[in-house]
Amino acid sequence: MSGTREVAVHGGKEEMARTAAAALAARVAEGQRVRGTASVVLTGGRNGNALLAALAASGVGDAVDFSRLELWWGDERFLPEGDPERNVTQAREAFLDAVPADPARVHAMPAAGGEHGDDVDAAAEAYAAELAAAARPEGPGALVPSFDVLLLGVGPDTHVASLFPGHAGVRETERTVVGVRGAPKPPPERISLTMPAIRAAREVWLLAAGEDKAEAVARLLGGTAPDEADAPAAGARGRERTRWLLDEAAASLLPRELRSARD
Numbered sequence: 001m002s003g004t005r006e007v008a009v010h011g012g013k014e015e016m017a018r019t020a021a022a023a024l025a026a027r028v029a030e031g032q033r034v035r036g037t038a039s040v041v042l043t044g045g046r047n048g049n050a051l052l053a054a055l056a057a058s059g060v061g062d063a064v065d066f067s068r069l070e071l072w073w074g075d076e077r078f079l080p081e082g083d084p085e086r087n088v089t090q091a092r093e094a095f096l097d098a099v100p101a102d103p104a105r106v107h108a109m110p111a112a113g114g115e116h117g118d119d120v121d122a123a124a125e126a127y128a129a130e131l132a133a134a135a136r137p138e139g140p141g142a143l144v145p146s147f148d149v150l151l152l153g154v155g156p157d158t159h160v161a162s163l164f165p166g167h168a169g170v171r172e173t174e175r176t177v178v179g180v181r182g183a184p185k186p187p188p189e190r191i192s193l194t195m196p197a198i199r200a201a202r203e204v205w206l207l208a209a210g211e212d213k214a215e216a217v218a219r220l221l222g223g224t225a226p227d228e229a230d231a232p233a234a235g236a237r238g239r240e241r242t243r244w245l246l247d248e249a250a251a252s253l254l255p256r257e258l259r260s261a262r263d
């Protein structure tokens, strides 16, 4: 049984990113206070990167000890190391190069042309092994760490990570990481956490901003939840809490009572 679901609507995408960054810093600081270290799964995309940039801004992440923060990725574009389109490259530019993270705790997904060559499935298996090695025995299913917060940008087609509607990855029930081919959002080859890995997180935060997300958000939150195979974001739930962080444009087609929900 998953936990609570909350919807928060913020004025614009910048306000949403700043609010989300401050909330993430507070959650990480709490996790570090209670457990010594915290574990966050980052997402690619404009909203994910905007949140990271806000987190790197002065004053926001002051309560976080970045040297005790385990960073993972929910998905990665399977491109060569250093490619500007890789999520980790964009995260470094937005955030990582500005904070004192411990490189040993920054778990980037494998790049194409690296030790796994161009075998995206082998790269996915390697990341699954890295997650399992970091899992604590008491963790959920002990295949992945008990992530404090797992961030997900939401696509206009309701995809999250690199789990796309109707594609095999969204129906995976055993593996924690899969290789993706033929992704409708370029590049076609990607690595992605699966729903079992996503749902192992204590909290899952879904980020959606802009008019182009309004129809997806209305479909996902405005009434009966669609099946996750057809609308992957519908399956993205935390064990303790699921938060939707929207701006007014993305929330514009929601019922009035949801549009006014504030953090």
Ligand SMILES: O=C(O)[C@H](O)[C@@H](O)[C@H](O)[C@H](O)COP(=O)(O)O
Pocket: 043, 044, 045, 046, 047, 048, 075, 076, 077, 087, 152, 153, 154, 155, 159, 160, 161, 162, 185
């Ligand atoms: O690798 C990726 O492209 C992302 O992980 C992807 O899942 C992204 O989060 C969504 O497509 C939303 O992207 P925007 O926030 O840019 O709309």
